[in-house]
Amino acid sequence: MNVALRTALALYPARYRRDRGAELAEVFADTTAGSGRLATAREALDLAAYGLRLRTGLTDIALPGRLLAAAAPLLVGALLGLAVLPGVGDWREYTLTRAARSGTDLPWPRLVENIAVLGLAVIPLLLVAAAALGAWRAVRLLGAVVALLGAVRIGYAALSLPPSGVWSGWFFAYETTALVPYLLGGLMLAVAPARPADSHGRTDRLLIVAGAAAGFAVTRAQGGYDTRNLMDGWWPVALLLLPLLLVLFAARDRLLPAALGLAVLPLTAGFSLFSLWEQLGGVWRAAPWAVGTATALLLGYRLLGSVRPTRRQTASLAG
Structure with a gap:
């Protein structure tokens, strides 16, 4: 051997x-x-x-893998719904416009950053085209590229930090949260198993449209990642907990609502946590709430998974 x-x-x-x-x-x-x-x-x-898929449960027969496969078309649409639209008060519009007008006569770190900015604006369109045509191998490849470009932009943000200053860490955390959807969403698409052989192209296209609508809705609810619209009150809690509660449906093998929650979660988790961190006044004050919420969600998942179907539900499933 x-x-x-x-x-x-x-x-x-x-x-x-x-x-x-x-x-x-x-x-x-x-x-x-x-x-x-x-x-x-x-x-x-x-x-x-x-072997890694077997070890992590990301095969097409294990629950995590089936959930990721079900979420893939929704996630493709959600990344499109995350796109920057002009005139909606989103700071990312300025970043995209600057990158498009800068040309190529730039220092190489700035040039790489601009390529990543433009790539993250264009590749979601290619993802939608590939998913609509059923080219899921291309979707996985493009998802890996999206994750890589997100990581490149986070790396550039880290390198561009001033050597000192009260606000340097704040701006880095803020910019990173706006890139988390691309990093996590791209990784999820890259590792997702292939769509089931019996999946229908029309159904997948409808899921892409639904995902785009959901992605646009949560992006607008968050104010388009604009510092003038940092979420206050219960908005960050709702946008964080609602997708997580939908994911709990996976414990009952209800994959469609769970897939919707999983597809939206990369778009809301980072910015919601950032807003909560600001409201609560730091990591240590937010930590007890985070631990308590995670424990409650885990217990809820186990309770849902341990509840056996009633005789009537079993009969309806069988017949």
Whole structure:
């Protein structure tokens, strides 16, 4: 057994490796017989990737994987609904306009930042086109690009911080929260399993439209990530808890409402937490509320999962 195969198999759950390790090794040997190093490395990477999916539950038969697959078209639409629209008082409009007018005669960090800004404006349109055509492999690839561009912009924001100043950390946290939807949303699309074979293109397109409407609605509710519209009162609580409560439907295998909550959550979580951090006066004051809420949600999920269906519900499902 070569090093590449041993490394790939090490990523599989121990029980799966014991039961099917020999079979996987035999298939790997047959597939790579007479192949070059590049082809062997590609097969090893594919084998390792599936091992990671098994270990994390992101297969098309495990609940997390099925939930991500169900959320994919909604999330594609939500990232489109997050787009910057001119004239709505969103500071991101200034950033996008500046990047479009700056040209290429710039220092390379600023040039990379501008490319990332423009890319995050264009790629959501490509995501919608790929998802509407059922090209989910392209959607996963574009999702990885979205996450990468979001990470690039966060890195640029960190490098651009002034060496000192009371507001430097505040502005970095604020800009980062506006990029969390791209970072988390792109990662979720990149790791989502393929859509079920029996999924219909028309249904997926309707889900994309629904996701776009939801994404636009929550972005407008948040004031378009504008400092003049930082949320006060119960708005950040509502925009954080409502998606989380929808995700709890997954405990009852109700994937559609859970998928909607999961698709909207990357758009609301960061900015809601940022607004709550401001209202409560810092991380340490917000921590007890965060721990209590997380505990209550976890208990609620377990209680929902432990409730057995009634005899009437079982009969209706069977018949």
